[in-house]
Amino acid sequence: TARELKAQGSMAALLKHAIKPNLVQTLEGNPALLHGGPFANIAHGCNSLIATRAGLALGDYVVTEAGFGADLGAEKFIDIKCRKAGIFPSVAVVVATLRALKFHGGAPLAQVNDPDGPALERGLANLERHVSNMTNAFGLPCVVALNHFTRDTDAEIEIVRARLVPLGVKVIMARHWADGGAGASDLAAEVIRLADFTTAPAKFLYPDDMPLLDKIRTIATRIYGAKDVTADAKTLTRLTRLEEDGYGHLPVCMAKTQMSFSTDPKLKGAPSGHLVHIREIRLAAGAEFIVAICGDILTMPGLPKVPAAENIDIDNDGRITGLF
Numbered sequence: 001t002a003r004e005l006k007a008q009g010s011m012a013a014l015l016k017h018a019i020k021p022n023l024v025q026t027l028e029g030n031p032a033l034l035h036g037g038p039f040a041n042i043a044h045g046c047n048s049l050i051a052t053r054a055g056l057a058l059g060d061y062v063v064t065e066a067g068f069g070a071d072l073g074a075e076k077f078i079d080i081k082c083r084k085a086g087i088f089p090s091v092a093v094v095v096a097t098l099r100a101l102k103f104h105g106g107a108p109l110a111q112v113n114d115p116d117g118p119a120l121e122r123g124l125a126n127l128e129r130h131v132s133n134m135t136n137a138f139g140l141p142c143v144v145a146l147n148h149f150t151r152d153t154d155a156e157i158e159i160v161r162a163r164l165v166p167l168g169v170k171v172i173m174a175r176h177w178a179d180g181g182a183g184a185s186d187l188a189a190e191v192i193r194l195a196d197f198t199t200a201p202a203k204f205l206y207p208d209d210m211p212l213l214d215k216i217r218t219i220a221t222r223i224y225g226a227k228d229v230t231a232d233a234k235t236l237t238r239l240t241r242l243e244e245d246g247y248g249h250l251p252v253c254m255a256k257t258q259m260s261f262s263t264d265p266k267l268k269g270a271p272s273g274h275l276v277h278i279r280e281i282r283l284a285a286g287a288e289f290i291v292a293i294c295g296d297i298l299t300m301p302g303l304p305k306v307p308a309a310e311n312i313d314i315d316n317d318g319r320i321t322g323l324f
Helices: 008-018 049-058 069-085 098-104 117-137 154-167 176-197 212-222 233-244
Strands: 022-025 031-034 092-096 142-147 171-174 228-231 252-255 275-284 289-294
Touching: 031 049, 049 069, 069 092, 069 117, 069 252, 092 098, 092 117, 098 117, 098 154, 117 142, 117 154, 142 154, 142 176, 154 171, 171 176, 212 228, 212 233, 212 252, 212 275, 228 233, 233 275
Parallel strands: 092 142, 142 171, 228 275, 252 289
Antiparallel strands: 022 031, 275 289
16 A cells, blocks of 8 residues: 555645546536546546536536446446445446447458448447346446447448347437537437436445455356356465455456457457456555456556647647647
8 A cells, every 4th residue: 555655645745636626618618527537448447436426416417437348337337436436327328339330240440431231230239238238237227329420321320220129228329529519419318318217226236245256257247248257276366365354345347358348359249158367366455446357458558659649739829739
């Protein structure tokens, strides 16, 4: 812990102001709270409890993000953040794109903008599992926001809508990238409808007193579609030691690729019957969760070849440039 390194005082000094969430506004003047941005493929993937509670105290409706992927971000948002905060969402919005669905259906990355009904049909298995996880595993009402791209076709959009009908979930086009708030008004209306007229029960994936290995196994089998989890003797011993040291009640934060329900980023769609290998176990004592490192993944996120920071500057009049 920080105290063991005698760094708790200096860290507290640095955090004195940083602990407060940042109030910013959208281009249309809507308030937004920014506080924390951990990636859900290696961490818990959602903002701070301070920001969420502030939003709940100030607004009629609060929208918060948990990503990458509903198998990672949403699961951790509910099983870690909501469990600790004693809060629970009223509705889940699963965001999808035709491009990603075609990629999950086997379309080459260079061709995902091209119309490809068969690839889309195959890739929809991925979206169906995400939706099923939200509605069945967590008991949340759900709506799919289909982010619109200029080369999307009406025929492909109808394929998605028709496929989600049996699940009782609406698919709504989201055009806010081009049209601002007006492009998301239909989505907002459906979110409000579900939030106002549906009582979502608090439904966590596992209880606090479940053994750590069983918590990991539950996530892998019920959310990832895996057959089981595997781990070497050293990893199993580490789990046992953590339980003996009094950490067995903590929730589990899975660290795995966001590219697949499995630990293999090349395995697309909705794979089932695979094995999830637990490579390492780490204790996040301050955050109070156990991190399970799965498969071949780096826990230090990388930047793109040309980071956005390279284009950001301040001109002679003090105006910030290069943000858009």
